[in-house]
Amino acid sequence: MTLPVLEALRRHAGCVVLEDGTRGWHAEELLAEVEALATRLHEGRVRVLATLLDNGVPWIVAELAAAQAGCVHLPLPGFFTPAQLRHALQSAGADALLLAPAHAAAFASLPAADLGLAGTPLAWLRLPAAPVALPPGTTKLTFTSGTTGTPKGVCLGAAAQQAVADGLAQATAALAITRHLSALPYALLLENIAGVLAPLTQGATTIALPLAEIGLAGASSFDPARLHAVVERTRPHSLILLPQMLRAWVGWLRGNTRRAPESLRLVAVGGAAVGAPLIEAAQSLGIPACEGYGLSEAASVQTLNLPGAQRPGSAGRVLPHARLRIAADGEIEIAGSLFLGYLGESAPVPAWWGSGDLGHVDADGFVHVHGRKKQVLITAYGRNVSPEWVETTLRGDDAVAQAVVFGDGEPALSAVLWPTREALPDAALQAAVARANAQLPDYARVQRWCRGARPFDASGGMATPNGRPRRAAILSLHAAALGLAAPALETP
Incomplete structure (x- = not known):
């Protein structure tokens, strides 16, 4: 050839x-x-x-x-x-x-x-x-x-x-x-x-x-x-x-x-x-x-x-x-x-x-x-929200390294956050959420969040090899902290 x-x-x-x-x-x-x-x-x-x-x-x-x-x-x-x-x-x-x-x-x-x-x-x-x-x-x-x-x-x-x-x-x-x-x-x-x-x-x-x-x-x-x-x-x-x-x-x-x-x-x-x-x-x-x-x-x-x-x-x-x-x-x-x-x-x-x-x-x-x-969320109020839009806004803050947003069928959005430095206190993440919310319309604002139990990486099963979050796995790990129902996970 x-x-x-x-x-x-x-x-x-x-x-x-x-x-x-x-x-x-x-x-x-x-x-x-x-x-x-x-x-x-x-x-x-x-x-x-x-x-x-x-x-x-x-x-x-x-x-x-x-x-x-x-x-x-x-x-x-x-x-x-x-x-x-x-x-x-x-x-x-x-x-x-x-x-x-x-x-x-x-x-x-x-x-x-x-x-x-x-x-x-x-x-x-x-x-x-x-x-x-x-x-x-x-x-x-x-x-x-x-x-x-x-x-x-x-x-x-x-x-x-x-x-x-x-x-x-x-x-x-x-x-x-x-x-x-x-x-x-x-x-x-x-x-x-x-x-x-x-x-x-x-x-x-x-x-x-x-x-x-x-x-x-x-x-x-x-x-x-x-x-x-x-x-x-x-x-x-x-x-x-x-x-x-x-x-x-x-x-x-x-x-x-x-x-x-x-x-x-x-x-x-x-x-x-x-x-x-x-x-x-x-x-x-x-x-x-x-x-x-x-x-x-x-x-x-x-x-x-x-x-x-x-x-x-x-x-x-x-x-x-x-x-x-x-x-x-x-x-x-x-x-x-x-x-x-x-x-x-x-x-x-x-x-x-x-x-x-x-x-x-x-x-x-x-x-x-x-x-x-396929990941567009439809809130309980019927508003369509792309989670990547909200996640990109959250990651635009110096305090947030990774963010994954949930809220399909829910009255408000929730997020799991991983800080840019592990030593950052929760107050810094809360301030980052507030700054992100100020840039978003009310239906796309994060009302509830929790700190990630571990980084969203492939080695821990939280991300694909090219860095995209495995949303079901992340939600399953953090559902209780967010007050959401855990999803059924697919078997690899």
Whole structure:
């Protein structure tokens, strides 16, 4: 298979396209590694290559080699539970697994061979999997975390992924970004499209470091001091962050009377609602933070604010590869770079994909996302309220790190709050609620709240791996404190 990214690498021979913290990798060196692994995959008749790897050059080699060999790449996040890993491998029909030695113990019952890839020792396993029917043209399987414990497989083709990478490159051309630091796991679609495919296609340099060096551990533990030190040392022009990572970095800069390094030209933020106060706080500290919006079913990012063309509080304008419209009921619909279908489902993908998100486009073309369609609360007084709207307002306060709002069928809204610092007293959270309520209409104000029993993170079962709250689990844990009925929980 001839891939635009491989053709681009051949054109950029002699250029350093990757840095791994130890050395720079020229385009021709990367191509040699890709060709060697692609040959092994082809000769081994691998159909679906699963990888369980940290960020680094081997992950990128595996991504490109799988496409070159005509097999499907199944990137597995390191933070998936053993049950989620088994589900992903079995449902995808993965017949080969490439993983770091640290993960090999989980597969000790299977025979493994040693494989050196890009100078890194790895384990290579052949899995006893039966072929699984996939939509024609599938080159990547990405698993969305969803709201329950069972991830859902999204089948993507090469053309859709390349379209997003090209659209991002076109939209950001004026920023002259030639150095990108990967701060999110490559197993997350956003980073592997915007942080790997897009820079490599343009001949830019991707800085691929182990996640622990960046300060990210698991799905939710983040050390902003480590990120700041890496940004100062490597001088990237761009990086991508989740909202909680940005919030932590802003708090660290404020607490240490520091500013972000001047090399940064774009810090894209996505994965969940960000809100104007956090974006503006980041920008005041030298972080060129710009919120975007996307979904796995459209091969990642679809809209993005950009320096000089932004509206804090919005998700930005539609990128060149995408088309977006608002349905009669307010749902955002997407076209232009859609997926090929869900794993295990035969339903065809419509020309316009309903995102499940509610929103509107303002007169200047900026897209505003109001929240999930299925999560709209209807109060006992018949008022429709998007909980994400209220939650974003609460998180806009310096005292509130995380907030989840409830109130379907209730006369007033309730919230579970997690403070930005555990030492903050309840009085500080009460004052934050009062400040948020002053910005909201009466029907959307929080009348009752409690402090979270633990952080809303994936390790504790309170959030999905990309940070979205598991609302039923949070309500079940805090129902008594809020005076609400506990929900029935789905079994992962």
